[in-house]
Amino acid sequence: MSGAPPRGRETDPASTTAEGMTATSSALLELTNVQIFYDKAIEAVRDVSLSVKKGSLVALLGANGAGKTTVLKAISGILFPEDGTVEGGTIEFDGKNIAAMEPDEIVRSGIVLVPEGRQLFDTLTVEENLIMGGYTTTQRNAAEALERIYDMFPALTGRRHSVSGYLSGGEQQMVALGRALMSKPKLLMLDEPTLGLAPQIIEEIFSTISALVREEGTTVLLVEQNAQLALSVADYGYIMENGRVVLDDTPERLLRNDDICEFYLGFSDAGARKNMRDVKHYKRRKRWLS
Amino acid sequence: MDYFLDLVISGLMVGALYGIIAMGFAMIYKATGVVNFAQGEVLMLVAYIAYTLTTLIDMPFWLLIPATIMIGMIVGLIVEFLFIRPMIGEPVFATVMVTIGLAVFIRSLVVLLWDAFPHEFVTSLSEQVIEISGIRLYPSQIVAFITYLVLMAAFWSFFRYSRIGIAMRAVANKETVALLMGIRIKHVYAVAWALSSIIAGIAGVLFASIYDLDPTISAMGLNAFPAAILGGLDSVLGSGFGGLIIGVVENLTGGYLSTGLKSVSGFVVIILVLMVRPYGLFGEPEIERV
Numbered sequence: 001m002s003g004a005p006p007r008g009r010e011t012d013p014a015s016t017t018a019e020g021m022t023a024t025s026s027a028l029l030e031l032t033n034v035q036i037f038y039d040k041a042i043e044a045v046r047d048v049s050l051s052v053k054k055g056s057l058v059a060l061l062g063a064n065g066a067g068k069t070t071v072l073k074a075i076s077g078i079l080f081p082e083d084g085t086v087e088g089g090t091i092e093f094d095g096k097n098i099a100a101m102e103p104d105e106i107v108r109s110g111i112v113l114v115p116e117g118r119q120l121f122d123t124l125t126v127e128e129n130l131i132m133g134g135y136t137t138t139q140r141n142a143a144e145a146l147e148r149i150y151d152m153f154p155a156l157t158g159r160r161h162s163v164s165g166y167l168s169g170g171e172q173q174m175v176a177l178g179r180a181l182m183s184k185p186k187l188l189m190l191d192e193p194t195l196g197l198a199p200q201i202i203e204e205i206f207s208t209i210s211a212l213v214r215e216e217g218t219t220v221l222l223v224e225q226n227a228q229l230a231l232s233v234a235d236y237g238y239i240m241e242n243g244r245v246v247l248d249d250t251p252e253r254l255l256r257n258d259d260i261c262e263f264y265l266g267f268s269d270a271g272a273r274k275n276m277r278d279v280k281h282y283k284r285r286k287r288w289l290s
Numbered sequence: 291m292d293y294f295l296d297l298v299i300s301g302l303m304v305g306a307l308y309g310i311i312a313m314g315f316a317m318i319y320k321a322t323g324v325v326n327f328a329q330g331e332v333l334m335l336v337a338y339i340a341y342t343l344t345t346l347i348d349m350p351f352w353l354l355i356p357a358t359i360m361i362g363m364i365v366g367l368i369v370e371f372l373f374i375r376p377m378i379g380e381p382v383f384a385t386v387m388v389t390i391g392l393a394v395f396i397r398s399l400v401v402l403l404w405d406a407f408p409h410e411f412v413t414s415l416s417e418q419v420i421e422i423s424g425i426r427l428y429p430s431q432i433v434a435f436i437t438y439l440v441l442m443a444a445f446w447s448f449f450r451y452s453r454i455g456i457a458m459r460a461v462a463n464k465e466t467v468a469l470l471m472g473i474r475i476k477h478v479y480a481v482a483w484a485l486s487s488i489i490a491g492i493a494g495v496l497f498a499s500i501y502d503l504d505p506t507i508s509a510m511g512l513n514a515f516p517a518a519i520l521g522g523l524d525s526v527l528g529s530g531f532g533g534l535i536i537g538v539v540e541n542l543t544g545g546y547l548s549t550g551l552k553s554v555s556g557f558v559v560i561i562l563v564l565m566v567r568p569y570g571l572f573g574e575p576e577i578e579r580v
Binding site for chain 2: 076077080081115119123124131133135136183
């Protein structure tokens with residue numbers, strides 16, 4: 001490899017990560033040195049700091065088991081059913097520490113998570129799912145939001161009274177996204193929204209997401225396996241490995257980074273696709289930390 | 291034939307009461323995943339309090355029902371707050387054990403506070419037997435059946451159209467995701483217990499007004515249990531309907547075979563039904579969509 005891989009926090013002075021620097025005034029979400037344990041014994045996330053600026057789309061990338069989903073669950077306050085706890089660090093949203101808040105308070109303050117695998121209430125109809133998304137708002141706002149979602153996803157209009165468990169994967173993702181948007185969140189967190197979907201649907205979902213950010217000013221924190229796709233729409237990217245943030249930079253620079261290209265996109269320097277065996281071998285050989 | 295019809299009709303009347311109690315079982319099971327073995331005892335407690343109220347003030351029947359609803363709600367909320375809420379997050383089995391303990395506790399409490407002798411529960415309903423085309427019925431039996439129909443309709447629309455009703459189904463379906471919608475699980479639990487106690491109380495008052503009020507009334511809970519299993523523990527309306535079937539089967543067995551077999555027959559029916567449909571007649575098998 002050409003030289004040591006650059007460490008994001010050293011190369012990018014704009015990033016407000018580890019060293020406990022004060023958040024820039026526009027940061028909506030700010031994680032500082034967050035440490036998460038499962039069962040009080042297994043350290044799932046170590047010393048993670050990341051910041052999401054208002055109105056931006058931030059991608060959180062990493063291999064399976066890197067701790068991305070755990071970070072999202074911590075922000076939403078739903079680690080406790082799995083015996084997870086935030087042991088160290090702070091999670092600030094809009095200037096308030098939300099680490100000790102109840103999940104419903106976090107939703108009310110404007111953070112909504114679309115969990116991995118869509119997780120619809122599959123015995124409920126499409127409309128009932130959407131109504132649940134607007135549970136924290138008033139009845140009238142929910143009714144308005146409902147119309148807005150049907151405008152946004154016209155395909156759902158004809159399916160509003162279908163049981164959501166029997167929808168196609170793409171339609172289910174639309175319901176999951178629509179359900180999250182019912183409460184008009186300030187920060188929308190998406191956990192692998194394209195998992196198991198057809199390329200055409202993926203494109204549709206991504207254009208919806210970028211429209212939300214660019215046109216409606218929603219802030220998005222996106223976790224994706226498909227790094228290239230995620231970086232093509234993101235304003236900033238973080239890369240996690242083994243429970244730590246190992247790199248963070250602008251998408252342009254991340255995409256130019258040879259290690260990222262090798263590790264996540266499977267391209268060699270020449271741009272030729274490597275076969276999986278090489279990538280796997282590479283993975284074993286090379287770790288940024290540890 | 292007349293004998294048969296007589297048995298069926300009076301079976302339906304008893305079955306209506308079973309159905310009402312079974313709805314209470316299903317309500318709690320659906321929302322919290324716990325089988326409440328204290329259902330019959332809650333019924334008993336509410337009935338005794340309502341009885342005391344009728345001895346203190348002269349109360350017309352139309353006032354007795356709202357009074358029972360109030361008492362049921364308060365009893366349900368107190369029980370939930372004192373005994374069930376501390377168990378949230380503990381294994382379901384532990385909570386079930388608490389309800390068994392609660393059953394013994396309430397039974398003793400009632401004997402302690404009142405006594406173990408039968409009391410006549412006097413309501414302003416007339417005791418005159420009504421004869422409708424050869425079938426003789428007490429007015430209170432007819433009232434019980436109408437109450438049953440009203441409750442069935444009320445719960446049908448409650449689960450379909452009210453936000454908290456839909457939220458209950460959502461919590462039953464995916465609890466963690468319900469948290470992500472901002473649904474307060476504790477509220478849902480409290481509402482389930484309150485509603486369940488209300489309908490148990492109504493059943494208790496109706497039963498006591500048809501027969502007498504004594505501590506054996508708590509056995510109604512166990513008698514109604516087959517109805518809930520038969521209809522499907524997770525289906526409130528199904529459980530309600532299961533009550534009618536159990537009521538009729540019991541009456542027919544008592545009428546044609548022997549009175550001793552009466553209460554056994556209900557359990558025989560559920561064993562047979564569960565062999566074919568393990569989730570009950572109207573319960574939902576899990577939708578598995580990979």
